[in-house]
Amino acid sequence: MAQDRPEKEQQILVSTQGQTAAADFGAVVTTPAWKSKPSWAVIAGNERAIPPQLEKDEVATMRATSIPAQSNHLVMMSHPREVAEMIEQAAAKAN
Numbered sequence: 246m247a248q249d250r251p252e253k254e255q256q257i258l259v260s261t262q263g264q265t266a267a268a269d270f271g272a273v274v275t276t277p278a279w280k281s282k283p284s285w286a287v288i289a290g291n292e293r294a295i296p297p298q299l300e301k302d303e304v305a306t307m308r309a310t311s312i313p314a315q316s317n318h319l320v321m322m323s324h325p326r327e328v329a330e331m332i333e334q335a336a337a338k339a340n
Contacts, residue, residue, distance in 0.1 A: 246294050246318040258319070284309035285335045287320045287328060294318040310334070 247255050278284075284307045288300045295318065304311045312331055316323040 247322065248293065249291060249317050249323055250319070254322075279307040279309065283335070283338065285331055286311045287316075287324070287331060288313045289318060289320045290315045291317050 247258050250258070286300070286304050286307070286309045288297060288304060288311055289295075290297050290313055292300065303309075310331075312327060314320050314324045314327055321328045
């Protein structure tokens, strides 16, 4: 998930990753937020957890504003400036 990060950082990420709560897999979503609210996304081009094409398809379905990044799954660590800029753009449109 973090193949483009330094080895030491990868070790920290692996050793501190918490477990996913089993209840998360049974959660029922009745109305996804993206159906009624604007959405933004970063498409990680070097993703290994979620196929980049699936990310693109999801962005299209949500009609989300998106940017590409040649990054792993943890794009906020590999491209913090780009992610921060996207968050600022989303926040500005929310006002």
